[in-house]
Amino acid sequence: MKAATLGIAEKGVFGDPAPSSVYDSAQNAKAGAESPLSPIADVDKSPVLGHIAESGATFHELGVSHGLRGVLARHGEQFMVLQVTPDGEAAVAGVQTDLSVLKLRLIAGGQVTDLGSSHGLQGLFVRNGSQFQVLYATPDGERTIPGVMWDAKGVNVTRTQVASIAGAVPTVVVGKDVDGGATPGGVKKAAIDVVAETAFGTLGSASAPRLWVFIDPLCSYSVKAMQALQAFVSKGQVQVAVIPVSLLDYEDQGRSTPAALAMLSKPADLMALAWMRGDLNGPAASESAPKLNANMAAAEAIGLRGTPTLIWRKANGSEGRLDGLPEDWNAVISSMGGENHADFAR
Missing domain, CATH: 3.40.30.10 (Glutaredoxin)
Incomplete structure (x- = not known):
């Protein structure tokens, strides 16, 4: 990311290239046939895409799957697959998996923490030993998306959602030798x-x-x-x-x-x-x-x-x-x- 906790806030959602997403329309395509992607003409109608467009990114349609609009964002040689939320105010940087919410809960059991709904998508925090992953459910609950959600103002929604979960976001332990930037008189250091x-x-x-x-x-x-x-x-x-x-x-x-x-x-x-x-x-x-x-x-x-x-x-x-x-x-x-x-x- 351009700024690790900023992403699109700093004119870029582009990190390491994401794999191509698998959408229903792609699954129905003939074997060996490559369908040209259509450029998006209504970027201005989606606040989150409009914000990303400020970086100079271009967009192509990937189709609608399980209630979400798939978008390919490109900037130079970098690309990212986005799932735009129903309200157009946010996007999840990730691809849909075949794992439904029900299957996920059956597999992970009590290791799933519900993060609530944001921009119409249910967030799920899944812990697997010392590792963890945030996933978002499609509106119909039939697919989940491992990824990070950003809104149209560049706010990292995922980070906010997981902030209260112990160990998810590194916390600061301030000792006697680290005063958080304040002097004894209460004046903040430069x-x-x-x-x-x-x-x-x-x-x-x-x-x-x-x-x-x-x-x-x-x-x-x-x-x-x-x-x-x-x-x-x-x-x-x-x-x-x-x-x-x-x-x-x-x-x-x-x-x-x-x-x-x-x-x-x-x-x-x-x-x-x-x-x-x-x-x-x-x-x-x-x-x-x-x-x-x-x-x-x-x-x-x-x-x-x-x-x-x-x-x-x-x-x-x-x-x-x-x-x-x-x-x-x-x-x-x-x-x-x-x-x-x-x-x-x-």
């Missing part, structure tokens, strides 16, 4: 001061201006941010300080937290490289959990809305911040000026 106290890994020259980046290791837009920054790092224009947090456990079946712990188990100068190479195997170090707690507390202190989130000191001494991917990386880097990060951040 974000640039908060990030300096996090556990982070660096990539690039220590003499270059530092760009702090909150990332979820399994957020595809965090990965894209790092890929974009490598060119600036190689030229000595910036040093990137990567701050691992775990925001997507409710979405990736609890895999973000172990990945963040694995990153924080690495030495600071190897943390970013290990993440970029996918080298996040092995047991977490005992000190990694307190470090993740501290990073989550820092995220809460600055009002983190999603990943990636960028924090930097501008050339004029003011603070720069951007939630999500910038439209112009050059503008961000040039605004940092030439000052060494140590002049301000330490």
